[in-house]
Amino acid sequence: MSDTELYIVCTDRDGEVHTLPALEGWRIMEIIRDNGLPIKAECGGALECATCHVYVAESWLDRLVPKSDEEDEKLDEAFLVKRTSRLSCQILMRDDLNGLEVTLAPETD
Ligand code: FES
Numbered sequence: 001m002s003d004t005e006l007y008i009v010c011t012d013r014d015g016e017v018h019t020l021p022a023l024e025g026w027r028i029m030e031i032i033r034d035n036g037l038p039i040k041a042e043c044g045g046a047l048e049c050a051t052c053h054v055y056v057a058e059s060w061l062d063r064l065v066p067k068s069d070e071e072d073e074k075l076d077e078a079f080l081v082k083r084t085s086r087l088s089c090q091i092l093m094r095d096d097l098n099g100l101e102v103t104l105a106p107e108t109d
Contacts, residue, residue: 006093010054011103012037022093028054028102029089039104045089047071050078052088057101064091080106 006022010032020035022028029052032039040051047070056064061084067075071090075081088102 006095006098008032008093008097008100008102010035010037011101013104013106022098024093024095026093027089028091028093028100029087031093032088032102032104037104039088040107041089043089047074047087047090050074050087051107053078053081053105054086054088054102055082055084055105056086057103058084060097060100063096078105 006024008020008022008028008031010018010020012018018035018037020031022031027045029039029041029045033041042051043049064086067086068090071087075085075087078085085105
């Protein structure tokens with residue numbers, strides 16, 4: 001077991017900030033969902049739904065693995081896409097992402 005306790009910081013749609021325990025190798029979507037925050041993630045991470053849309057804090061953007069073409073295309077189906085938008089099922093937790101800050105994007109319905 002690692003000595004480092006990994007976590008991410010997630011702001012929900014009411015503006016409430018949550019510190020969520022995270023495990024290396026988990027998808028950011030799974031960390032958000034399994035900690036009980038409302039993220040639909042309908043396809044379970046198969047890059048087929050875009051309902052795991054989050055905004056990544058500007059200061060963290062460069063540290064993420066760049067979007068694949070497939071993620072970019074799927075993001076087009078999301079609501080209110082911004083430059084900082086990512087699909088959270090496509091970001092895997094790593095040590096150097098400890099403290100990653102994301103905000104849940106609005107839902108379409
Ligand atoms: S959970 Fe469906 S695209 Fe991420």
